Amino acid sequence: MDTSFRLFPEQASTAAAQVDRLYIFLLAVATFFTLLIFVLIVYFVFKYRRGARVDRTASPGRRFWILELTWTLIPLGLTMIMFGWGAELFFKLHHPPPDCIEINVLAKQWMWKIQHAHGKQEINALHIPVDKPVKLRMISEDVIHSFYVPNFRVKQDVLPGRYTTLWFQPTKAGRYHLFCAEYCGTSHSRMIGEIVVQEQVEYANWLQGGANVSQEAAGLKLFEQFRCATCHDNPANPRCPPLRGVFGRAVTLNNGGTLTADESYLRESILDPTAKIVAGYQPIMPTYKGQIGEEGIFQLIAYLKSLQPPRDMPPPSQTPGRGSSTKTDLKP
Amino acid sequence: MSKGELPKRHYLNANYNVWSWLLSTDHKRIAVLYMISLTMFFFVGGAAAILFRLELMTPQGDLVISETYNRLFTLHGVVMVFFFLIPSIPAVLGNFLLPMMIGARDLAFPRLNLLSWYLFMAGGVLAIAAIVGGGVDTGWTFYTPYSTTYANSQVMAMALGIFVAGFSSILTGLNFIVTTHTMRAPGMTWLRLPLFVWGQYATSIIFVLGTPVLAITLMLIALERGLGIGIFDPKLGGDPLLFQHLFWFYSHPAVYIMVLPTMAVISEIVPCFARKRIFGYSFIAFSSVAIAVLSFLVWGHHMFVSGQSLYAGLVFSFFSMLVAIPSAVKVFNWTATLYKGSISLETPMLYALGFIGLFTVGGLTGLFLATTAIDVHVHDTYFIVAHFHYIMVGGAVMGYLGGIHFWWPKMTGRMYPEMWGRVSAVIVFVGFNLTFFPQFLLGYLGMPRRYHVYAEEFQILNVMSSAGASILGLGYLIPLAYLLWSLKYGEIAGPNPWRATGLEWTTPSPPPTFNFDQTPIVTEEAYAYPPLTGAPADEKQFESVAS
Numbered sequence: 001m002d003t004s005f006r007l008f009p010e011q012a013s014t015a016a017a018q019v020d021r022l023y024i025f026l027l028a029v030a031t032f033f034t035l036l037i038f039v040l041i042v043y044f045v046f047k048y049r050r051g052a053r054v055d056r057t058a059s060p061g062r063r064f065w066i067l068e069l070t071w072t073l074i075p076l077g078l079t080m081i082m083f084g085w086g087a088e089l090f091f092k093l094h095h096p097p098p099d100c101i102e103i104n105v106l107a108k109q110w111m112w113k114i115q116h117a118h119g120k121q122e123i124n125a126l127h128i129p130v131d132k133p134v135k136l137r138m139i140s141e142d143v144i145h146s147f148y149v150p151n152f153r154v155k156q157d158v159l160p161g162r163y164t165t166l167w168f169q170p171t172k173a174g175r176y177h178l179f180c181a182e183y184c185g186t187s188h189s190r191m192i193g194e195i196v197v198q199e200q201v202e203y204a205n206w207l208q209g210g211a212n213v214s215q216e217a218a219g220l221k222l223f224e225q226f227r228c229a230t231c232h233d234n235p236a237n238p239r240c241p242p243l244r245g246v247f248g249r250a251v252t253l254n255n256g257g258t259l260t261a262d263e264s265y266l267r268e269s270i271l272d273p274t275a276k277i278v279a280g281y282q283p284i285m286p287t288y289k290g291q292i293g294e295e296g297i298f299q300l301i302a303y304l305k306s307l308q309p310p311r312d313m314p315p316p317s318q319t320p321g322r323g324s325s326t327k328t329d330l331k332p
Numbered sequence: 333m334s335k336g337e338l339p340k341r342h343y344l345n346a347n348y349n350v351w352s353w354l355l356s357t358d359h360k361r362i363a364v365l366y367m368i369s370l371t372m373f374f375f376v377g378g379a380a381a382i383l384f385r386l387e388l389m390t391p392q393g394d395l396v397i398s399e400t401y402n403r404l405f406t407l408h409g410v411v412m413v414f415f416f417l418i419p420s421i422p423a424v425l426g427n428f429l430l431p432m433m434i435g436a437r438d439l440a441f442p443r444l445n446l447l448s449w450y451l452f453m454a455g456g457v458l459a460i461a462a463i464v465g466g467g468v469d470t471g472w473t474f475y476t477p478y479s480t481t482y483a484n485s486q487v488m489a490m491a492l493g494i495f496v497a498g499f500s501s502i503l504t505g506l507n508f509i510v511t512t513h514t515m516r517a518p519g520m521t522w523l524r525l526p527l528f529v530w531g532q533y534a535t536s537i538i539f540v541l542g543t544p545v546l547a548i549t550l551m552l553i554a555l556e557r558g559l560g561i562g563i564f565d566p567k568l569g570g571d572p573l574l575f576q577h578l579f580w581f582y583s584h585p586a587v588y589i590m591v592l593p594t595m596a597v598i599s600e601i602v603p604c605f606a607r608k609r610i611f612g613y614s615f616i617a618f619s620s621v622a623i624a625v626l627s628f629l630v631w632g633h634h635m636f637v638s639g640q641s642l643y644a645g646l647v648f649s650f651f652s653m654l655v656a657i658p659s660a661v662k663v664f665n666w667t668a669t670l671y672k673g674s675i676s677l678e679t680p681m682l683y684a685l686g687f688i689g690l691f692t693v694g695g696l697t698g699l700f701l702a703t704t705a706i707d708v709h710v711h712d713t714y715f716i717v718a719h720f721h722y723i724m725v726g727g728a729v730m731g732y733l734g735g736i737h738f739w740w741p742k743m744t745g746r747m748y749p750e751m752w753g754r755v756s757a758v759i760v761f762v763g764f765n766l767t768f769f770p771q772f773l774l775g776y777l778g779m780p781r782r783y784h785v786y787a788e789e790f791q792i793l794n795v796m797s798s799a800g801a802s803i804l805g806l807g808y809l810i811p812l813a814y815l816l817w818s819l820k821y822g823e824i825a826g827p828n829p830w831r832a833t834g835l836e837w838t839t840p841s842p843p844p845t846f847n848f849d850q851t852p853i854v855t856e857e858a859y860a861y862p863p864l865t866g867a868p869a870d871e872k873q874f875e876s877v878a879s
Contacts, residue, residue, distance in 0.1 A: 006777070006789075007773060007776075007777070008776065008777070009776070009777050009778050018705075019705055019706065019708075019709055022703065022705060022706060023700070023706055023709075023776070026699065026700050026703060026706065029696070029699075030693075030696035030697065030699070030700070033692065033696060034689075034692055034693055034696060037663060037667055037688065037689065037692050038689055040667050040670075041667060041670065041685055041688065041689065044667070044670035044671055044673070044675070045670065045675050045677070045685070048606075048670065048671070048672060048673050048674060048675050049674075049675050049676070050607075050674050050675060050676040055672075055865075056672045056673070056674065056864040056865055057672075057863075057864075057865055058672065058863060058864075059672070064611075064612070067664075067668065068612055068615055068661070068665075071660065071661060071664040072657060072660075072661055075656070075657055075660045075661075076654075076657055079653035079654075079656060079657070079699060079702075080653065082653065082699055082702070082703045083649055083650055083653045083702070083703065085703070085705075086649060086702075086703035086704045086705045086706060087646050087649065087704060087705075088705075089704075089705035090636075090642070090645065090646070090649075090704035090705045090708070091642065093705060093708060094642055109482070142477075142482060143475075143477055143478040143481075143482055144475055144476075144477075144478070144572055146637065146712060148712070148778070148780065150709070150777065150778025151778075153708065153709040154708065154709075155637050155708050155709065155711060155712070156637055156639075157637050157638045157639055159566075159572055159573070159639050160477065160565075160566045160567070160572065161566025161567070161571075161572070162566070162639065164639050177778060177787060179778065179780050180780070181711070181712040181713070181780045182475070182712060183402075183470075183471050183475070183478070183712075183781075183782040184478060185402075185469070185478060185482060185483070186398050186399055186402065186469075187398060188402075188782060188783070188784075189398070189780075189782070189783035189784045189785045189786065190398075190785060192787075
């Protein structure tokens with residue numbers, strides 16, 4: 001890792017140059033006004049020092065309103081530019097392109113557990129290929145953490161109980177700091193890691209290495225272990241909404257509302273099933289809170305995403321960022 | 333104007349009995365009680381800073397273990413924010429001067445004022461008990477669910493201490509508002525009030541409206557931590573972001589509680605040492621109120637990356653830009669006051685000019701943070717730490733010290749030694765910049781805050797910062813020494829050593845217990861300094877005593 005002294009961290013993502021450009025604009029404005037006030041104060045203090053023979057007769061009052069208006073409106077205009085430019089970039093930072101590599105992140109005191117779709121797991125390190133957009137889906141097992149990569153200029157708090165997402169596209173191979181940026185207890189400053197950005201070939205080799213169980217296969221095991229099929233895939237038991245093709249499907253709730261079944265909805269349905277009830281069904285699903293951890297939920301969601309809808313169901317709606325999970329029909 | 337002797341009887345020697353101090357309802361004595369207790373808290377918070385700045389000279393954790401480090405920075409934040417900065421100017425200078433500046437004998441509710449001090453002390457004792465009992469390791473921001481479910485430290489005791497001290501703020505704010513409305517002397521219209529009074533008034537609005545939210549938030553922490561009632565911890569059915577909204581709803585206006593009074597002090601010092609009416613009186617007065625109101629609309633700028641919605645983020649960013657404008661207006665008005673003034677650089681003026689420069693930097697860097705896309709990168713880094721220290725230390729503390737020096741002759745009847753005053757002001761200014769400017773660089777480079785150990789490339793800037801902190805500490809110790817010295821050996825000041833305008837300067841120094849023999853009648857605008865022409869004859873009347 002580059003440990004030489006510098007003023008700006010190396011730019012290693014598509015966002016970094018854009019953020020730095022806005023920063024330099026702000027620096028220029030701030031430097032200008034700081035120098036302006038500093039110079040004016042020093043100049044006035046010197047020129048009008050006690051005892052200096054200089055004309056101090058008061059200026060006409062007309063200038064008063066012009067000055068007040070000027071130094072109200074110019075700062076207002078400049079701050080609105082900062083607001084607008086920042087807002088535009090903020091939007092871009094939060095709207096990933098449609099074809100991201102999706103990776104799950106589980107934060108816990110005091111480590112980062114990374115789960116790749118193909119099954120590779122990492123602790124405190126994240127291997128990704130250069131020049132491809134990556135989207136992280138993150139959750140914490142305990143307290144609030146924050147995933148921060150200074151070289152990418154991105155940061156997102158990682159919360160317990162709820163997914164947050166973060167996307168970026170690295171532009172340069174190398175190793176970059178990963179820091180936890182939300183104080184989380186004793187070893188907060190040791191909850192750090194490395195983002196390893198590799199060239200495509202190297203990354204492909206790294207992915208192959210080691211025996212891995214894919215997320216979907218692990219999810220299937222859990223699906224069987226907890227007997228989800230008893231209710232959800234049993235033609236003799238129409239008590240429960242069918243799960244084939246559920247991901248991305250439009251769902252109507254019993255209170256009339258509708259939603260698209262995304263990762264957060266599936267997670268909530270497993271841990272807090274009575275929170276939302278599908279129209280036409282009863283609230284009879286038991287909760288799996290305490291029995292399935294967040295890692296297991298990631299795997300179950302990967303499995304559910306892989307299920308093809310049966311022929312007589314409408315196709316799932318197009319959801320951005322579905323990632324490249326392999327679709328395998330694992331049940332007959 | 334005879335300045336050879338102190339007045340025979342004044343508020344300090346009216347009675348020497350300990351109970352006459354501890355049960356005093358004289359606003360001036362209560363101000364002195366606050367000044368002593370606040371000074372002690374300042375040095376407790378400062379001691380914690382010395383320790384962790386020492387630790388931060390090396391990337392490894394080699395002075396203290398992480399548990400201790402986390403308690404040190406929490407102690408520093410809690411004590412400095414709740415037990416020094418928030419009360420500081422209102423409780424010391426506001427209490428002492430507000431009635432005098434409006435021509436009153438005391439505040440509207442003198443006994444309530446005494447109760448305020450006792451509530452502050454009770455809260456302070458609880459906080460010290462929490463520290464002595466092992467300390468708190470949550471940061472002064474107490475984010476949940478860490479503070480409610482996971483922290484193994486004295487969260488309850490500390491929360492209780494802050495809760496109790498908060499009522500001190502609320503009562504002081506109430507007292508100031510009622511006093512300003514109902515006890516102004518004849519002729520003291522709102523637009524003739526010294527800007528110091530406008531500043532305390534605006535601050536009091538925030539005290540009264542904001543502090544109750546903090547009280548409730550602390551109670552909710554106690555309910556979850558003590559009784560397991562799920563409010564913030566998702567495992568109990570709660571929402572961690574709810575805490576952040578509630579906490580920042582108070583704590584953002586709280587930072588304006590820390591800065592509005594200090595701006596008010598600057599508005600008194602600059603006209604006096606420029607011998608000129610302040611430029612843009614009504615703009616500064618209304619800016620104070622505008623800042624107080626707008627301050628309640630921006631809390632979500634602490635939460636841009638928290639998981640809050642994008643759109644909420646944009647609204648908060650927009651209002652955060654707006655709240656900067658009245659502060660900018662004030663800076664320009666203070667600078668314009670210098671134009672064609674007759675300026676001398678006594679200690680209060682050095683602090684005031686230093687304030688203007690450092691507050692400008694602090695305020696401008698606030699704009700960086702209000703800019704959402706930049707905040708994503710620098711949130712929770714040393715950039716934030718640098719920003720708020722520029723405002724709170726470069727701003728608020730320098731204003732406090734400037735005010736203490738400016739009104740020291742009035743409060744004690746004696747002058748401090750001017751040369752030492754000026755030397756300390758310069759040491760503080762230099763030490764401050766050396767401590768905190770490198771932290772802006774550290775922040776953009778990516779060093780997170782609240783880090784006990786850090787990546788080795790950050791060491792050089794950390795060493796610079798720690799070196800600066802030692803100079804800054806020296807700059808604070810020297811005034812402690814000479815101000816105490818001056819109580820016995822300082823030159824007798826007389827009623828108005830600065831030849832300042834303002835009703836407080838028409839009384840003897842120190843003032844009698846009831847301030848004025850007769851209620852003054854006000855016929856002039858504030859800052860009615862005679863017009864300057866530059867003619868040599870004018871200069872003689874402006875010779876200040878401390879040259």
